[in-house]
Amino acid sequence: MKTNFIEELKWRGMLHDVMPGTEELLNKGVVTGYIGFDPTADSLGVGNMVQIMTLLHFQQAGHKPIALVGGATGMVGDPSGKSLERNLLSEETLNHNLNCQQKQLEKFLDFNTLDNAAQIVNNYDWFKQFSFLEFIRDVGKYLTVNYMLAKDSVKNRLENGMSFTEFSYQLVQGYDFYYLWKNKGVMLQMGGSDQWGNIVTGSELIRKKEGGESFALTTPLIKKADGTKFGKSESGNVWLDRNKTSPYKFYQFWLNASDEDAKTYIRIFTLFTREQIEAIELEQAAAKHTRVLQKALAKDITIRVHSESDYNAAIEASEILFGKGTAESLQKLLEEDFLSVFEGVEQYKLLIEILNDGIALVDLLTDKTTIFPSKGEARKMIQGGGVSINKQKIEDVNFQLTTSHLLNNKYMLVQKGKKNYSLVVF
RNA sequence: GGGGAGAUAGCCAAGUGGCCAACGGCAACAGACUGUAAAUCUGUCCUCUUCGGAGUUCGAAGGUUCGAAUCCUUCUCUCCCCA
Incomplete structure (x- = not known):
C-alpha cells in the first residue's frame, strides 16, 4: 500500500520546510526526487540515516528516489554550517569514501522494483568533463553574486573569510539539481534543513536557465533533548560501518537513548506505523523501567543496518554485561560462547x-x-x-x-x- | 588614514608583579541514586608521575625583575568608532 509522503513525514516529525506546490506535485503522480550525500568519511553515520529514511519513505510512497554521492561536490567542500574553511580531501580518499558510502546506500533502498527502483548517481560523472570556462558561462552567468552572498552559509563566513572555492559550492550543487532535472526528470530535491539554501539555488538555476519548475523539501536537524548533537557516543561518531562501530556498540547507542529522544527517534529511524509506535509508547508509560521503547527502536534499526544475528549477539552480550546475573552469569558462560558473545x-x-x-x-x-x-x-x-x-x-x-x-x-x-x-x- | 578595545586551557570567561597550573560557568569523563533514562548530588578535568613531585602553558619573539598571564619593546591577528 502506498503512503502519502508528506503526511508520513509530518507525523514522523521529519518535515521542516516545503516549497509551495510540492505536495500537489507529489499527489499528481510518480515523482523522481534526490538527496545528496557528502563523502567526507568512508562510512555514513547515524546522522545520515535521516536522509536515507527520507528516501525510503519517498520510495514507499510510490516515488522514485535517487541517492547522489558527491564525487564533485566533495572536492569543493560545503560551507553550510561550517565556521571555518575546510581542508580539501585528496582524490584517493574521496574515491574510497564514495565507494564505501555507495555500498551502504545500496543496502537500504530497493533497486529492483520495476516502476520506481532507486538509483545511485555520482555528480563527478557530469562534472569531470565540465571546464571552468564552460561552467562560469553556463552556470555562473545565471546567478548574481548578490544572490549568492545573501545565503546564510556565506553570510556567516564573511567576517572570518571564505575561499572562492567554498563560495562556489552552491553553484556546483545547484548545477546538480539542474542536471538531474534536465536529464533524469528530477523534480524534487530533499535534504537536511541546512541544505535549504543550496537547494533553492538549484531551483533558481532551473528557473533562470530554462524557466523550469522544481521543488524542495527539507528535514529538521536532529538534536537531542538536552540540546547536544545527535549521533555521537562517548567514543565518538556512531557509524553504519561495522568495522568502525560494532553492531554491539551500535545497538547500545540506540538503547541508551533517553525516553524523550527515543520517542523522536522511533518515528524517524524505524518504519513502525503510527499505531504501533503509540502502542509501544503506552506500554513504556505503564512500565518505564522496561524501556520497551528503546528496545524496540534499537532492535529495529540494528536489524536493518546490520542483521538479525548481529542483533541477537548484541542482545546476548548486553544481557551478560548489564543483566542481573552479573558475575555469576559471566562464570557460567561457556568457552565457545565467550568469543562470539x-x-x-x-x-x-x-x-x-x-x-x-x-x-x-x-x-x-x-x-x-x-x-x-x-x-x-x-x-x-x-x-x-x-x-x-x-x-x-x-x-x-x-x-x-x-x-x-x-x-x-x-x-x-x-x-x-x-x-x-x-x-x-x- | 585617525582613534579605541582585545587575544587566557575543548568553549565562554576571571585574573593586571609572588598566595597562579591560573576563580567561575558550559561541555566531557567517573561515582552515588535509578530504568544501561532524565533530573540531582559528589569527584576528575594541561601532560607525565614511583602520588612525594616533575615538566610545559596565558597570541608570537625578545627584554626588565630574585620572581611575569600580569611591566617594557617589536611583531601577528581580531573587533569597534571616525574618515
Whole structure:
C-alpha cells in the first residue's frame, strides 16, 4: 500500500520546510526526487540515516528516489554550517569514501522494483568533463553574486573569510539539481534543513536557465533533548560501518537513548506505523523501567543496518554485561560462547605468562593494553571506583592480577565506567 | 588614514608583579541514586608521575625583575568608532 509522503513525514516529525506546490506535485503522480550525500568519511553515520529514511519513505510512497554521492561536490567542500574553511580531501580518499558510502546506500533502498527502483548517481560523472570556462558561462552567468552572498552559509563566513572555492559550492550543487532535472526528470530535491539554501539555488538555476519548475523539501536537524548533537557516543561518531562501530556498540547507542529522544527517534529511524509506535509508547508509560521503547527502536534499526544475528549477539552480550546475573552469569558462560558473545567488544590479546608472577592492574590497563592512556589516569579512575574486573569493582590502586582472575582460564573482562567493556584474551 | 578595545586551557570567561597550573560557568569523563533514562548530588578535568613531585602553558619573539598571564619593546591577528 502506498503512503502519502508528506503526511508520513509530518507525523514522523521529519518535515521542516516545503516549497509551495510540492505536495500537489507529489499527489499528481510518480515523482523522481534526490538527496545528496557528502563523502567526507568512508562510512555514513547515524546522522545520515535521516536522509536515507527520507528516501525510503519517498520510495514507499510510490516515488522514485535517487541517492547522489558527491564525487564533485566533495572536492569543493560545503560551507553550510561550517565556521571555518575546510581542508580539501585528496582524490584517493574521496574515491574510497564514495565507494564505501555507495555500498551502504545500496543496502537500504530497493533497486529492483520495476516502476520506481532507486538509483545511485555520482555528480563527478557530469562534472569531470565540465571546464571552468564552460561552467562560469553556463552556470555562473545565471546567478548574481548578490544572490549568492545573501545565503546564510556565506553570510556567516564573511567576517572570518571564505575561499572562492567554498563560495562556489552552491553553484556546483545547484548545477546538480539542474542536471538531474534536465536529464533524469528530477523534480524534487530533499535534504537536511541546512541544505535549504543550496537547494533553492538549484531551483533558481532551473528557473533562470530554462524557466523550469522544481521543488524542495527539507528535514529538521536532529538534536537531542538536552540540546547536544545527535549521533555521537562517548567514543565518538556512531557509524553504519561495522568495522568502525560494532553492531554491539551500535545497538547500545540506540538503547541508551533517553525516553524523550527515543520517542523522536522511533518515528524517524524505524518504519513502525503510527499505531504501533503509540502502542509501544503506552506500554513504556505503564512500565518505564522496561524501556520497551528503546528496545524496540534499537532492535529495529540494528536489524536493518546490520542483521538479525548481529542483533541477537548484541542482545546476548548486553544481557551478560548489564543483566542481573552479573558475575555469576559471566562464570557460567561457556568457552565457545565467550568469543562470539563479546565479538563487538574491544579486545586485546596477551601472553598468559605475564600473569604467572602477577601483574599490577595499572600496568595491564596502560602498558599491556591501551584501555587507559596513562598510569595517572588509570589510577585516578580506579580510585574513583570506575574500574571493574569481571564485574567486580576494584578500588585498590596496587591491585595485582593473577591467573586466578581468569574466566575459563583465558579471559578477563575489564570494565571502564559503567558502559565501556574490554575483553583481554590470554 | 585617525582613534579605541582585545587575544587566557575543548568553549565562554576571571585574573593586571609572588598566595597562579591560573576563580567561575558550559561541555566531557567517573561515582552515588535509578530504568544501561532524565533530573540531582559528589569527584576528575594541561601532560607525565614511583602520588612525594616533575615538566610545559596565558597570541608570537625578545627584554626588565630574585620572581611575569600580569611591566617594557617589536611583531601577528581580531573587533569597534571616525574618515
